[in-house]
Amino acid sequence: MxxxxxxxxxxxxxxxxxxxxxxxxxxxxxxxxxxxxxxxxxxxxxxxxxxxxxxxxxxxxxxxxxxxxxxxxxxxxxxxxxxxxxxxxxxxxxxxxxxxxxxxxxxxxxxxxxxxxxxxxxxxxxxxxxxxxxxxxxxxxxxxxxxxxxxxxxxxxxIRLHPKDGDQSDALSTEELRTMVLEAGHVIPHKHRSILLNMFELEDITVEDVMTPRGAIEGIDLSDPIEEIAQQLGTSYHTRLLVFDGENDDVIGILHLRRLLGHSLDSVLDHDTLRTMVAKPYFVPAETPVYSQLQFFQENKQRMGLVVDEYGELLGLVTIDDIIEEMVGKFTTSSPDSADRLKWNEDGSVLIDGGHNLRDINRKLGLNLPVDGPKTLNGLIVEYLQDIPETGLSIRVGDVPIEVIQTQDRLVKMARIFKPTE
Known part of the structure; x- marks a missing residue:
């Protein structure tokens, strides 16, 4: 068979x-x-x-x-x-x-x-x-x-290909993790993906990148008449204000308006009272990594620091809100802010304050302005020209045309940025 x-x-x-x-x-x-x-x-x-x-x-x-x-x-x-x-x-x-x-x-x-x-x-x-x-x-x-x-x-x-002890071939680098997040668009919502990508950048940026520049800081000068100070306090959008004494670099401290409100109900406001209510300022080196500063704020129950350079000169102010916004994006505050209104007009241009942060401009307008030097639009223009610009002057930084609209006190107060041509 x-x-x-x-x-x-x-x-x-x-x-x-x-x-x-x-x-x-x-x-x-x-x-x-x-x-x-x-x-x-x-x-x-x-x-x-x-x-x-x-x-x-x-x-x-x-x-x-x-x-x-x-x-x-x-x-x-x-x-x-x-x-x-x-x-x-x-x-x-x-x-x-x-x-x-x-x-x-x-x-x-x-x-x-x-x-x-x-x-x-x-x-x-x-x-x-x-x-x-x-x-x-x-x-x-x-x-x-x-x-x-x-x-x-x-x-x-x-042939000397035997793996060494402790060799972790499946360990991912930061760039590999970033790529995984970018390619997980169908799994991770856009907003969550944006937050994760921002977290990867915290080790690479410093407090100088996220601070409020010195020219945009609101503060009170004890050399001013008490009436002017009272009016400024009554119209302020902030709960904490810097207190100067004559010169901007001479920072006495930080005034918490809630403490002042309780005191003003019981007595008359004067310069001596303001001096007694001022809290000691906390100074932060400009090159401090943002992630390290966030940890310090958390561990020491701090919310604000004054950013200084290597010579002790005041550069700006950084708060815990600035760092959180760097991670999650802008959120609603009580102060008027034109940052969220940054968008191209119909003619392909946008009017921007000279003190605006370059990183925020790049993020909101999709530009690639250099951020390894000056941190503000004013600083970028001044560094590019190596001189104080005049109103009406136009320059091109990379592929981005910029026109100076208004200058004041040796600063670019307002500039117009034009959308790069394809």
Whole structure:
């Protein structure tokens, strides 16, 4: 009964090709699986993800068990094809050559390429399923895999490719994390993605990048008449004001208007009273990283600092709100702010205050003005010209045309920026 053994042999060959395809698929699946997603699933108690991570942590043994069975099956399939060919056509060379080509084609299409494409496409779903049989096979063949890996490790040491202790090949750099966030647009909402990207920049920017420039700081001068000071206090949009004594650099301290309000109900306001209510100022070096300053504010229950340069000259003021807005964007405050109204007019231009922060201009208008030097539009124009500009002067910084609209006290008070041409 020759038909029965031949049919059995063909069925066995088909079964071998299926198992070979499964091992090929498992190899691609385990190598292509997202380890961070597996770790998330494992932290939620997923047994398959936990097993998959354990296998991936011993890559040599994982690949050893997969390739051991895969090669044994492929060798058995090739031998079986030779047996079938001899039974059908005898010991003919052309028949054996044709059989070799046939089994190569079958293995390549049905046991290699197709399974690996499927495994790569559905790696995360299949990895948690393949982890169970692979862990079992590794357990029962552990000594064989260990023996084989002795030679593998010896070869790696000879060619100096053996991994060093503590080597974390799957650790991500900041730039790689940034790329992952950018490419996760379909998973992370736009606003959340923007916050995460801003967080990556906190280590690269300083308080000088986010501070309110010295020229835009509102404060009171104790050398002014008390009537003028009282009027200024009554119309201020801020709860804390700097207190000067004659010169802007001579900062006495910070006045909290809530404390002043309680005192004004009981007595008359005068200069001596203001001096007694002023809190000691806190100074911040201009090169302090924003992230470090945020930590200091949190640990010391502070909300405001005065930014000074290496000579102690006052450059500006930074608050915890400035740092938070750098991370999450502008939010509603009680003070009028034109920053949120920055947008191109119909003629492709926008009118901007000279003290406006360059980083904010770039962010809101989609420009690429240099921020590694001056931090404000006024500073950029003055540095570019190396002189105090006159009203009506036009310049081009990179591909951005800028026109000086108004100057005052050696400062650019207002400028018009034109949208770069394509």
């Amino acid at each position: 020759p038909e029965s053994p031949l049919a059995l042999q063909l069925a066995t060959l088909g079964l071998l090709l299926v198992f070979s395809g499964l091992f090929s698929m498992s190899e691609t699946t385990m190598m292509a699986a997202n380890r961070y997603r597996l770790r998330s699933m494992a932290s939620n108690g997923h047994r398959g993800a936990t097993l998959a991570l354990e296998l991936l942590n011993q890559t040599e043994k994982l690949l050893g068990v997969i390739l051991l069975f895969n090669n044994l099956i492929n060798a058995a399939a090739a031998t079986l094809v030779s047996v079938i060919t001899i039974e059908l056509f005898g010991d003919e060379r052309w028949a054996l050559g044709a059989g070799t080509l046939l089994v190569t084609f079958l293995i390549l299409v049905f046991s290699e390429i197709t399974p690996k494409v499927v495994g790569a496409r559905y790696a995360d779903k299949l990895a948690v399923m393949f982890a169970f049989p692979l862990a079992f096979l590794l357990r029962i063949t552990y000594f064989i895999i260990w023996f084989i890996n002795l030679f593998v490790e010896l070869i790696l040491r000879i």
